[in-house]
Amino acid sequence: MSDAKLSLSKTEGSNVFGRIKDKLFGYNFLLFVTIGLFIIMYIAGLIVYKDKNFGNTQVFLNLIISNAGLIITSVGMTMVLIIGGIDISVGSVIAVTCMMLAAMMEKGHIGAIPAIIIVLLFGILFGALQGWLIAYLKIQPFIVTLAGMFFARGLTAVISLEMITITNKTFLDIAKHKIYLPFGGSLNRRGVMVYPYVYPTVVLALVVLIASFIMLKYTKFGRKIYAVGGSEQSALLMGLNVKRTKFIVYIINGFLATLGGIAFCLNTTGAFVELGKGFEMDAIASTVIGGTPLTGGVGNVFGTFFGVLIKAVIETFVSFQGNLSSWWSKIIIAILLGFFIVLQSLIAMKKEKKR
Amino acid sequence: MVLRRVLFRRGDNMAAGNEILTMRRITKNFLGVRALNNVDFTLRANEIHALMGENGAGKSTLIKVLTGAEEFESGEIRIAGINQPVINHSPQEAQINGISTVYQEVNLCPNLSVAENFFIGRELKKFGVIDWKTMNKKAKKAFDDLSINIDVTLTLDNYSVAIQQMVAIARAVDISSKVLILDEPTSSLDDSEVEKLFSLMRKLRDRGIGIIFVTHFLEQVYAVCDRITVLRNGELVGEYAVENLPRLQLVARMMGKEFDDLAAVKRERSEGAVSDPVTVIEAKGLGCTGKIKSFDLSISKGDVIGLSGLLGSGRSELARAMYGADKADSGELEMNSKKLNIRSPLDAMQAGMAFLPENRKEEGIIADLSVRENIILALQAQRGIFRLISKKDQEEFTDKYIDILKIKTSDRETPVKNLSGGNQQKVILARWLLTNPDFLILDEPTRGIDVGTKTEIQRLVVSLAEQGKAVMFISSEIEEMLRTCSRMVVMRDCSKVGELSGDEITQDNIMKAIAGGGSV
Structure with a gap:
C-alpha cells in the first residue's frame, strides 16, 4: 500500500496539452510576445513605409548599427536585473568611457588600442567597486549605482567641459570600417549593385549577445545568477556562493558598460559631458520590454536584443514620419513598457493562484 | 530516576x-x-x-x-x-x-525548473557546458523511482507546495x-x-x-x-x-501531566455556565453574497460558540461577516440590543468586538515590533492616535498580560519574532483582551501550537466566557471544540445548517450534521 503510485492532478503535467500550455504561458511567454511584437511592427513598417524603402536590408541593419552600444550595455543590465539588482550608472559610465578615450587619444597622444584597454580596465574596476558595496556590504544597488552615476558624470566633466572630436586614425579606421554582407544587395539609382554593410560594433554586439546567452544558459555560473535572483535565501541554503555571484555580475556589468561605451564612441567619434544621458533608462526599458522583470530570477538576453530592436523600430518610424517630434518615440516606449509590466505581473499572479 | x-x-x-x-x-x-x-x-x-x-x-x-x-x-x-x-x-x-534538512518553507528556487533545482550546484556537464538533456533525463528517472510523476522541465512555481517539498526531499536524499x-x-x-x-x-x-x-x-x-x-x-x-x-x-x-488534566477543561466549563442568558450579539438574516448565505445567530454572555464544518464550509466567512471584515449585503446585526452599522474593522472594534485572524503570521503579529508594542496596538487604534497611552500604562498593561497569559518572553521589549508560535498567539490574544471586548472571535487560535499551550488557551477561552464575554471559537479539531464550547454551530456549503447545545454536542452528532442527511 505504501507503494501506491502517486497520482498527481492534471494541472501537474499529466497531459501533453497542459504541459505545452504551462511552458508557453510561463515566463517564456514574455519572450514570444516581444519577438512577436517586433515582427508585427516590422511588417507594419513594410506596409506603411513601402515607398521609403523600409524593407531595404540596410534599413534593418541600421537598427542594429545605431544601437550596438545599447545592445551591449543592455546585455549587462539583463544580468543585473536577473540577479535582482539594478544599475543606473551605465549612462554616465558610457560618457566617461567616451571622454577618457577621446582625452587619452587627442590630448594624451596614447594609441587607440592601449586607450581601449585602459578604459576596459577602468570599467572592470568600477564594476568591482560597485559590486563589492552591493554584494559584501549589502547596500541597496539603487543607492550604490546612483553614487556611481554622479561620480562617473562628474569625472566626465572634470576631464573636459569642452567637446572633444576624435581624430586618431586607428580609431577612425575601426569606426568607419565597413563589413559588407555577401547577400541582400540592391541596385542603386545608377544601376550598380550595392551590398548592405555593418560596422565592427555590430559584430562586437552580436558576439557579446551570443557569449552571454551561452554563459547564462550553459554554465554553472550563469545558472547561479538565476538561482540567486529567484531566491537568495534558497540559493544560500543550497550551498551557492551568493555574494561572489553578485559581485562578479556587477564586474561583468561594469565591463559591458564600458564596452558599450566604446561601441557608442565608435559611432559618435567624439565625446561631451552630456553624452549618454538617460541611457541607463533606455537599457532598463529595453531589458524589461525584452521580458526581464525587475523582480529577478527571470530573463533572456535575446529578449533584450529584441527589446532594443523594438525601441529602434519605433524611433525609425518617428523619423520616417518626418513631421513628428522625436519625443513621440518616448511616449510610445512608455506605453509599451506599461503593457509589459502589466503582462509580467499578470503572469506572476496566475502562477501564485495556481499554487 | x-x-x-x-x-x-x-x-x-x-x-x-x-x-x-x-x-x-x-x-x-x-x-x-x-x-x-x-x-x-x-x-x-x-x-x-x-x-x-x-x-x-x-x-x-x-x-x-x-x-x-x-x-x-x-x-x-x-x-x-x-x-x-x-x-x-x-x-x-x-x-x-x-544530514539533510527539509523545512516547512521550501528552500528551492521557484523560477528554475524541477530538474535544475534537483541538480543546482552540481550540474552535469558535457564539453564544458551544462548538459541539459542528461540532467533532465536523470532527474526524471530519480523522480520516477520515487513515484513522483511530474514534468521536470517545468519551473518549480508551476507546482503545489506539496510537490515542491517532495522535490526538496528528492534533492536532499540524492545529495x-x-x-x-x-x-x-x-x-x-x-x-x-x-x-x-x-x-x-x-x-x-x-x-x-x-x-x-x-x-x-x-x-x-x-x-x-x-x-x-x-x-x-x-x-x-x-x-x-x-x-x-x-x-x-x-x-x-x-x-x-496526566491526561485527566486535559479532560478537566470541559468540566470546569459546564459548572460555570451562566444561568440567565443576556444576549450580547445577534445576527438576523446576515449574509454576504458569494461568501456566506443568510443566517440567524444569537450569542449570549458566557457562551462559547463553536463553528464546525469542513474546510471551506464557511466558518471563517461567518465570523468575518459578523466582524464586518467582509461587508454584509443583507440582514442586520445587533449588539447589546443596538443596531450596528459596521463599515470597517475599526467600527467593529469600537463596538466592542475583537477578532483573532486565522493566519497569525500574515494578519496578526508584527514581527519586528516588541511584545509591548504588539499588545498595545489594538487599544491604541481604538482610542485613536491623538490619545496616546502613556509609557507607564503600556508597561503596566503588558506586564499584566504577560503574567495572566503566561507569555514566555525574556522581557516586554523583546521583538515578537523571537517568541515561539504559541507565545506569539498569546501576544495577539493579549492585544485584543486589552480592548476589553464583549464579543471575541477566535479563528483557529491553536493551530500549529504545542499541546500544552493549546490547553492553556482552551482554559483561557472558558474562563473568559465565565467572566461574561461572548466568544466565538473556530477550530479544525473537533476534540478541542467539544472541550470548550457551550454551543456548536454546524456549517456546510457556506450556510449555517444547525446548532447543537449541551448534551447534544458529541462528536457523533457533529459528524452527522456536517455530513448532512440526518436531522439535527
Missing part, C-alpha cells in the same frame, strides 16, 4: 546495531537558559523517528545543533561511516556528512542519503498531500534512510512513524516504539 529506567530499556533495543546517528549527552545553553541538558538521541537506518515535545522542549535546538546551525557545549555526535565524533559548523557541512530531517513538513498540506508525502517517506525509509520527523500533529506520528523520542524542558523523557506508546500516554509524556 525515570530517566535512568528509560535509558536502560532503550539499551535493549539498540542490540540491532544499525544506528546511523547517535547523539550523546548533548548540552547547550542559550542566553543563560539550559536549552538542552544531557540529551541522547539515536536514529537507525530504515526508521521514521518522531521527535516530539512542546514548544521550548528543545526539539528545534536539537535539530539546529545536529545541522550545525547552532553550536553545542558538550556531548558527542557520531554518524555511521565516520570514525571520529562529528561537529557540523554549517548546514552545508552537515550535508556533506550525510546525501543517510539522515533526512523533516521539520514540520505537513503544516501547509491538505490531507491527500500529506498521504503522498507519507508514502514518499515510507519509500525512503525502505531504502535504508533514517528520517527524523518533527511535527505537532499526533495523528501523523501514529500514521507514519516507527519510533518516538519525547523531549521536555530540554531533557530527554524517553524513546519509545510507536506501538508501546498510546496517544494519551504520548501527550502525558510531552506535558509531564
Whole structure:
C-alpha cells in the first residue's frame, strides 16, 4: 500500500496539452510576445513605409548599427536585473568611457588600442567597486549605482567641459570600417549593385549577445545568477556562493558598460559631458520590454536584443514620419513598457493562484 | 530516576546495531537558559523517528545543533561511516556528512525548473557546458523511482507546495542519503498531500534512510512513524516504539501531566455556565453574497460558540461577516440590543468586538515590533492616535498580560519574532483582551501550537466566557471544540445548517450534521 503510485492532478503535467500550455504561458511567454511584437511592427513598417524603402536590408541593419552600444550595455543590465539588482550608472559610465578615450587619444597622444584597454580596465574596476558595496556590504544597488552615476558624470566633466572630436586614425579606421554582407544587395539609382554593410560594433554586439546567452544558459555560473535572483535565501541554503555571484555580475556589468561605451564612441567619434544621458533608462526599458522583470530570477538576453530592436523600430518610424517630434518615440516606449509590466505581473499572479 | 529506567530499556533495543546517528549527552545553553541538558538521541537506518515535545522542549535546538546551525557545549555526535565524533559548523557541512534538512518553507528556487533545482550546484556537464538533456533525463528517472510523476522541465512555481517539498526531499536524499530531517513538513498540506508525502517517506525509509520527523500533529506520528523520542524542558523523557506508546500516554509524556488534566477543561466549563442568558450579539438574516448565505445567530454572555464544518464550509466567512471584515449585503446585526452599522474593522472594534485572524503570521503579529508594542496596538487604534497611552500604562498593561497569559518572553521589549508560535498567539490574544471586548472571535487560535499551550488557551477561552464575554471559537479539531464550547454551530456549503447545545454536542452528532442527511 505504501507503494501506491502517486497520482498527481492534471494541472501537474499529466497531459501533453497542459504541459505545452504551462511552458508557453510561463515566463517564456514574455519572450514570444516581444519577438512577436517586433515582427508585427516590422511588417507594419513594410506596409506603411513601402515607398521609403523600409524593407531595404540596410534599413534593418541600421537598427542594429545605431544601437550596438545599447545592445551591449543592455546585455549587462539583463544580468543585473536577473540577479535582482539594478544599475543606473551605465549612462554616465558610457560618457566617461567616451571622454577618457577621446582625452587619452587627442590630448594624451596614447594609441587607440592601449586607450581601449585602459578604459576596459577602468570599467572592470568600477564594476568591482560597485559590486563589492552591493554584494559584501549589502547596500541597496539603487543607492550604490546612483553614487556611481554622479561620480562617473562628474569625472566626465572634470576631464573636459569642452567637446572633444576624435581624430586618431586607428580609431577612425575601426569606426568607419565597413563589413559588407555577401547577400541582400540592391541596385542603386545608377544601376550598380550595392551590398548592405555593418560596422565592427555590430559584430562586437552580436558576439557579446551570443557569449552571454551561452554563459547564462550553459554554465554553472550563469545558472547561479538565476538561482540567486529567484531566491537568495534558497540559493544560500543550497550551498551557492551568493555574494561572489553578485559581485562578479556587477564586474561583468561594469565591463559591458564600458564596452558599450566604446561601441557608442565608435559611432559618435567624439565625446561631451552630456553624452549618454538617460541611457541607463533606455537599457532598463529595453531589458524589461525584452521580458526581464525587475523582480529577478527571470530573463533572456535575446529578449533584450529584441527589446532594443523594438525601441529602434519605433524611433525609425518617428523619423520616417518626418513631421513628428522625436519625443513621440518616448511616449510610445512608455506605453509599451506599461503593457509589459502589466503582462509580467499578470503572469506572476496566475502562477501564485495556481499554487 | 525515570530517566535512568528509560535509558536502560532503550539499551535493549539498540542490540540491532544499525544506528546511523547517535547523539550523546548533548548540552547547550542559550542566553543563560539550559536549552538542552544531557540529551541522547539515536536514529537507525530504515526508521521514521518522531521527535516530539512542546514548544521550548528543545526539539528545534536539537535539530539546529545536529545541522550545525547552532553550536553545542558538550556531548558527542557520531554518524555511521565516520570514525571520529562529528561537529557540523554549517548546514552545508552537515550535508556533506550525510544530514539533510527539509523545512516547512521550501528552500528551492521557484523560477528554475524541477530538474535544475534537483541538480543546482552540481550540474552535469558535457564539453564544458551544462548538459541539459542528461540532467533532465536523470532527474526524471530519480523522480520516477520515487513515484513522483511530474514534468521536470517545468519551473518549480508551476507546482503545489506539496510537490515542491517532495522535490526538496528528492534533492536532499540524492545529495546525501543517510539522515533526512523533516521539520514540520505537513503544516501547509491538505490531507491527500500529506498521504503522498507519507508514502514518499515510507519509500525512503525502505531504502535504508533514517528520517527524523518533527511535527505537532499526533495523528501523523501514529500514521507514519516507527519510533518516538519525547523531549521536555530540554531533557530527554524517553524513546519509545510507536506501538508501546498510546496517544494519551504520548501527550502525558510531552506535558509531564496526566491526561485527566486535559479532560478537566470541559468540566470546569459546564459548572460555570451562566444561568440567565443576556444576549450580547445577534445576527438576523446576515449574509454576504458569494461568501456566506443568510443566517440567524444569537450569542449570549458566557457562551462559547463553536463553528464546525469542513474546510471551506464557511466558518471563517461567518465570523468575518459578523466582524464586518467582509461587508454584509443583507440582514442586520445587533449588539447589546443596538443596531450596528459596521463599515470597517475599526467600527467593529469600537463596538466592542475583537477578532483573532486565522493566519497569525500574515494578519496578526508584527514581527519586528516588541511584545509591548504588539499588545498595545489594538487599544491604541481604538482610542485613536491623538490619545496616546502613556509609557507607564503600556508597561503596566503588558506586564499584566504577560503574567495572566503566561507569555514566555525574556522581557516586554523583546521583538515578537523571537517568541515561539504559541507565545506569539498569546501576544495577539493579549492585544485584543486589552480592548476589553464583549464579543471575541477566535479563528483557529491553536493551530500549529504545542499541546500544552493549546490547553492553556482552551482554559483561557472558558474562563473568559465565565467572566461574561461572548466568544466565538473556530477550530479544525473537533476534540478541542467539544472541550470548550457551550454551543456548536454546524456549517456546510457556506450556510449555517444547525446548532447543537449541551448534551447534544458529541462528536457523533457533529459528524452527522456536517455530513448532512440526518436531522439535527
